Amino acid sequence: MRLIAILSFVSIAAAAALEGASAAQLAEGISIVPETRDIAARDALAELEQRACDYNGCKxxxxxxxxxxxxxxxxxxxxxVVIKKRVYNHAYQCxxxxxCCDYGYRKDCSVVGKPCPS
Known part of the structure; x- marks a missing residue:
């Protein structure tokens, strides 16, 4: 983290020298610590959406x-396990x-035996 701060400051100083502004003036606008809004946006992406279970008449x-x-x-x-309206690569809530209801396609359901009752 310190190395990044040093490199950032050196870059700012070089830019300031070329543009006539002081490095301190340019450094005021840069934050190395993530803003709260950036963290909130990242966390929102990590949340999973709930999948609808379709009551399509499966049994x-x-x-x-x-x-x-x-x-x-x-x-x-x-x-x-699913005896009516069965699709081999769909997940079902039994x-x-x-x-029964059908969650639709599930990648690991393409592998026979996953997840199955023991």
Whole structure:
């Protein structure tokens, strides 16, 4: 951080010498510490947007532990976790009673078995 401050001051001094202003006058307008508004803008970008879960008529098997499952998840020997309106690379919120909603495409759902009930 000190090196950056020194380099900034040297750059300002060089610019001041060329333009006739003092380095101190130019340095007043430069802040090395981020402004509060800059930090707030950065933090706002880090927040995740909530995804809507589409109640499109999908159904999950009943008796499943409530949670989010991929359409590529199997249940038992010959059944899928999502038994109606299943898309293999979509994520679904499944309820114990079989109710379901579709979060849409999820990258890791393209890998068979992720996330699936154990």
């Amino acid at each position: 999950c098997v009943t008796g499943l532990e409530p949670g989010v499952y991929c359409g590529s998840c199997g249940w038992g020997d010959d059944q899928w 309820a114990k009673n079989g109710n």
